[in-house]
Amino acid sequence: MSIISCFLMPHPPLIIPDIGKGEEKKIQNTIDSMDKIGMLIAEYSPETIVVITPHGNLFRDAISVNYDKLLIGDFGSFRYGNISQEYINDREFADAIVEEASDNNIPAVLVDYKLKKKYMLDSRLDHGVLVPLHFVTKYYKSFDLIHVTYGLLSNMDLYGFGQVIQKTSHKLNRKVVVIASGDLSHRLTRNAPSGFSETGPIFDQLIMKYLKDDNRIGIMTMDGKVSEKAGECGLRSIQIMIGSLDGLGTKNRVFSYEGPFGVGYGCVELAVTGNQSDRGLLQEINRKNNAIKAEVREKEDEYVRLARKTLETYVTSNKRITPDENVQDKVLMTEKAGVFVSLKKNGELRGCIGTIEPTKNNIAEEIITNAISAGIYDPRFKPIDVDELDQLIYSVDILMKPEKIRTKDMLNPQEYGVIVSKGHKKGLLLPNLEGVDTVDEQLRIALRKAGINSWEDYEMERFRVVRHH
Numbered sequence: 001m002s003i004i005s006c007f008l009m010p011h012p013p014l015i016i017p018d019i020g021k022g023e024e025k026k027i028q029n030t031i032d033s034m035d036k037i038g039m040l041i042a043e044y045s046p047e048t049i050v051v052i053t054p055h056g057n058l059f060r061d062a063i064s065v066n067y068d069k070l071l072i073g074d075f076g077s078f079r080y081g082n083i084s085q086e087y088i089n090d091r092e093f094a095d096a097i098v099e100e101a102s103d104n105n106i107p108a109v110l111v112d113y114k115l116k117k118k119y120m121l122d123s124r125l126d127h128g129v130l131v132p133l134h135f136v137t138k139y140y141k142s143f144d145l146i147h148v149t150y151g152l153l154s155n156m157d158l159y160g161f162g163q164v165i166q167k168t169s170h171k172l173n174r175k176v177v178v179i180a181s182g183d184l185s186h187r188l189t190r191n192a193p194s195g196f197s198e199t200g201p202i203f204d205q206l207i208m209k210y211l212k213d214d215n216r217i218g219i220m221t222m223d224g225k226v227s228e229k230a231g232e233c234g235l236r237s238i239q240i241m242i243g244s245l246d247g248l249g250t251k252n253r254v255f256s257y258e259g260p261f262g263v264g265y266g267c268v269e270l271a272v273t274g275n276q277s278d279r280g281l282l283q284e285i286n287r288k289n290n291a292i293k294a295e296v297r298e299k300e301d302e303y304v305r306l307a308r309k310t311l312e313t314y315v316t317s318n319k320r321i322t323p324d325e326n327v328q329d330k331v332l333m334t335e336k337a338g339v340f341v342s343l344k345k346n347g348e349l350r351g352c353i354g355t356i357e358p359t360k361n362n363i364a365e366e367i368i369t370n371a372i373s374a375g376i377y378d379p380r381f382k383p384i385d386v387d388e389l390d391q392l393i394y395s396v397d398i399l400m401k402p403e404k405i406r407t408k409d410m411l412n413p414q415e416y417g418v419i420v421s422k423g424h425k426k427g428l429l430l431p432n433l434e435g436v437d438t439v440d441e442q443l444r445i446a447l448r449k450a451g452i453n454s455w456e457d458y459e460m461e462r463f464r465v466v467r468h469h
């Protein structure tokens with residue numbers, strides 16, 4: 001036995017009539033498609049259903065697999081705690097996929113009692129599982145469940161974990177259906193929950209086309225900037241699902257796509273047709289990743305190269321480089337400025353430390369100091385290790401002199417960064433950040449960083465940056 005079919009299913013709680021109170025009728029196409037999927041799964045009669053969700057116990061550095069004997073959840077976080085579901089966990093399968101992932105150097109953890117206690121985790125089923133299974137259980141209930149929450153890992157690791165799911169289904173002789181739970185862009189319209197982004201509809205069109213055309217490499221190598229601007233929560237679920245189909249041919253069928261609430265809901269089946277040798281993608285994904293990294297490195301200017309060389313040298317040899325031997329641009333050696341160094345890995349922030357005003361003799365020394373701090377001493381993250389260096393994308397912001405402002409009308413989050421202060425409390429947010437599209441959002445984040453309440457009196461400054469990436 002093995003994977004028999006895979007599905008993309010969205011998870012808006014209001015699709016359930018008792019929660020939607022009539023609003024669900026606006027996504028009737030999605031309801032009809034989810035019902036069709038439920039009936040199809042009943043026909044396939046899987047022994048185990050694997051649901052991959054964005055909304056369980058999400059870790060930056062690992063995929064999590066729920067290990068509760070009984071998997072229980074409700075819609076209490078949406079004020080409908082009376083609507084609940086309960087399933088038997090296929091713990092043999094859970095044990096096997098985590099063990100197999102470990103053997104393949106893919107970070108995955110069982111969310112068991114010890115881990116829940118240590119990190120105060122909530123192992124109840126989230127709505128990313130509850131909504132799809134609401135439609136499945138209307139037609140079929142004779143299955144055990146695997147509850148997977150993706151991690152913020154590389155596309156290689158996500159694909160590899162999908163391979164692990166397939167290998168485990170073979171090993172345990174399980175008949176398995178995989179559900180990638182995920183909504184597409186949350187920024188399709190002006191009234192969308194996360195505001196509007198021109199990239200939102202583009203992302204959704206690409207994903208739906210790639211799924212229809214079985215363009216797996218397109219899905220696996222989707223530009224992280226595009227998915228980030230789109231504000232989606234389904235891509236990583238889909239990428240694990242694609243990995244579970246490694247070496248398998250499929251017949252793909254798009255049931256529906258719509259987004260009347262400003263969020264994209266897609267329903268798709270990838271029905272397995274048999275083995276297909278040209279469907280193994282790991283080497284191609286790696287080749288594309290390397291090509292993208294090479295292009296990024298080739299475009300680096302001296303500011304970014306200095307930050308990268310600084311951190312790479314410090315992590316690999318515990319040595320701090322000197323600007324005299326590594327800098328040619330006179331500006332770096334003669335001018336002073338505040339500098340922020342930011343690190344991203346797999347499209348997610350991995351470290352960011354900076355100085356509002358200059359603290360060193362020149363910009364070069366400022367970059368060197370802050371590159372090490374961003375990689376090693378950012379309290380939000382564990383220190384960068386050697387294996388991560390090749391996956392990092394760097395940016396360096398040179399801050400212009402801040403100017404005081406009296407009203408938020410003088411802010412523009414794309415053009416100006418903001419500094420808020422009250423007494424000894426101070427918070428800064430850089431300009432032109434993904435997902436920060438309004439002045440109110442910019443101020444909310446800066447105030448939170450400073451520990452200042454929004455109703456308090458506080459001072460504001462704005463500043464421009466020169467961004468190198």
